[in-house]
Structures are given as C-alpha cells and as structure tokens.
Amino acid sequence: MVVVGCALLGLLVGSFANVVIHRVPQGASIVSPPSACPACATPIRPQDNIPVVSWLLLRGRCRACGEPISARYLLVEIACGVLFALVGARIGWDWALPGFLLFVWTLLVLAVIDARTRKIPNRLTYRLTPALLTLFVLAGLLSGDPTTALRSVLGGVAAFAALLVIALISPRGMGMGDVKLAGFIGIGLGYLGWGYVVLGVFAGFVVGGLSGMALLATRARSRRDLIPFGPYLAIGAVVAVLAGDTLIRGYLRSVGLA
Ligand SMILES: [Zn+2]
Incomplete structure (x- = not known):
C-alpha cells in the first residue's frame, strides 16, 4: 500500500519537478503560466499532461508543433516515481516519510539542475x-x-x-x-x-x-x-x-x- 501510494505520488510530483528544473534556472515563476511547449509555447492540455503516459502516447512530441520534447521529462518522472516507491519501502508508514520524500524529490531536482547548468x-x-x-x-x-x-x-x-x-x-x-x-x-x-x-x-x-x-x-x-x-x-x-x-x-x- 505505502509503496504503491508513494510511487503514484512520485509520478505526480515528478511532473512538477520538471517544471522546477526547467523554470528555476531561468528565474521564471514555477506557478504561472501553466506548462507550455518549450518550442512553440502552446499551453499543454490537461489530458496531455499525465505523467509518463502522455509522453509515450505522443511519442515525445508536442501535439501542436510536432517538435520533439526531451526524454529528460520522461526520465525525471520515472526516476521520481521509482525513488518515491523505494523510499516508501525503506521508511514505511512513519512520521519521517514526508521528510524523506521531500529529501529525494529535492535531490533529484538539484542534481538535474546542477548537471545542466553547473549551479545549485x-x-x-x-x-x-x-x-x-x-x-x-x-x-x-x-x-x-x-x-x-x-x-x-x-x-x-x-x-x-x-x-x-x-x-x-x-x-x-x-x-x-x-x-x-x-x-x-x-x-x-x-x-x-x-x-x-x-x-x-x-x-x-x-x-x-x-x-x-x-x-x-x-x-x-x-x-x-x-x-x-x-x-x-x-x-x-x-x-x-x-x-x-x-x-x-x-x-x-x-x-x-x-
Ligand atoms: Zn510545440
């Protein structure tokens, strides 16, 4: 139960991790505007914003302009889901679980940003x-x-x-x-x-x-x-x-x- 719940939560917040990874180094807001295609700026429709599934269904391309969308988005969502499931299995139903989920989420985000921009x-x-x-x-x-x-x-x-x-x-x-x-x-x-x-x-x-x-x-x-x-x-x-x-x-x- 804990592991499945954590995995699903991980996929959801993995989507948000992508927003943070993309926008924070640019100094942009992470809450508005809503997610858009990096190439043509067309807002991404909610049904195209389902973690992992949408990227696979659209074969990693924007529905509006057809430009490829980096596999990084997919990998970050999967990594977040897997990390959350592993933490759920390791920590279990414990007061410390929220802390360790925030811990691995932040480490994933900072590691990808540092690898891309060499800045934390x-x-x-x-x-x-x-x-x-x-x-x-x-x-x-x-x-x-x-x-x-x-x-x-x-x-x-x-x-x-x-x-x-x-x-x-x-x-x-x-x-x-x-x-x-x-x-x-x-x-x-x-x-x-x-x-x-x-x-x-x-x-x-x-x-x-x-x-x-x-x-x-x-x-x-x-x-x-x-x-x-x-x-x-x-x-x-x-x-x-x-x-x-x-x-x-x-x-x-x-x-x-x-
Ligand atoms: Zn596009």
Whole structure:
C-alpha cells in the first residue's frame, strides 16, 4: 500500500519537478503560466499532461508543433516515481516519510539542475532546507524521540561545515552550492544516524571520484572542465538512505566491530 501510494505520488510530483528544473534556472515563476511547449509555447492540455503516459502516447512530441520534447521529462518522472516507491519501502508508514520524500524529490531536482547548468540555485536550497528541517524535527518529536530531531539539526551543521572546509582548501572543485547541498543532505541522513551522514558524504566522493576518473580516461572531459559535484553528492545521499543499513552493518562486521 505505502509503496504503491508513494510511487503514484512520485509520478505526480515528478511532473512538477520538471517544471522546477526547467523554470528555476531561468528565474521564471514555477506557478504561472501553466506548462507550455518549450518550442512553440502552446499551453499543454490537461489530458496531455499525465505523467509518463502522455509522453509515450505522443511519442515525445508536442501535439501542436510536432517538435520533439526531451526524454529528460520522461526520465525525471520515472526516476521520481521509482525513488518515491523505494523510499516508501525503506521508511514505511512513519512520521519521517514526508521528510524523506521531500529529501529525494529535492535531490533529484538539484542534481538535474546542477548537471545542466553547473549551479545549485539558492532560490531552492534557501526554501527547501528549512522546510526539510521542520519536517524532520516534527517527525522526531511526534515519534517520541527528540534525539533524532536534534541529530537532524547537528547532521546538517556537520555536513555543511565539513564541505565548507573542503571547499576552502580546494576552491576549484567545489562551490558554495555544493556546501549548502551538503547541509541539506546532512539533515536527512542525520535523522537516520551519524553513520549515515559519514557514509552519504563519503559515497558522494567515491562516486564523484570514480566518474571523474572515467571521464578523464575517456577524454570526455579535460582536467580543466568543471565537473558538477552536486549530482554525486545526491547519489551518495540516496544510496545512504536506501542501502545504508546494509552497508554500515557490513562495514562494522568487516572491521570486527559487530
Ligand atoms: Zn510545440
């Protein structure tokens, strides 16, 4: 039940994620005007705006002008549905569920925007970070465990501070957008435990480092190109939420601590 409900909700808010991904980097409003074809500006009719289904029925083309509509729209909706279903399965019916859904939705949006524009917009982090913190503090208090609420706050501060130090030491690779994103990630992972905060940031660096080496090796990127780091931090955070339990226990067992 939770998983199916989350998947459907994910497809719906995946549509909205596309609007945010498209409009926020342009500085446009995300509520008006209603969705329109990027090529001919014809407003999209409600029956053509059904997540995933409409894109497939129209074969990825605008009904009015026939211009192709990027497969990114389809992929973001599917990714959002899948992420929500996985979070539903992992967290279950819990006070923390809304927080973790907002968590993965935001990470998906910021990762795609960062990959496209190499910027993580303050307009999003400044609004969504307090919203996320509120959800997790409430979840901690409502589930009768104030220490998880406190750990959420401290996790955010610690991850922000850790990336700030790294950004100051090596200002080339990392921007303040990444530091703010790390603060956002620390809030969600802090709710689960300190091991998750460490694992999430570490996994981000591992995935980022490996991809960076692969891109350099295949000469797809030269060393001077700026490789956006946000998507890797986001992937690391999602891995920590979904598989952190297994990974942390495996690690503790391998070093003989569990
Ligand atoms: Zn069109």
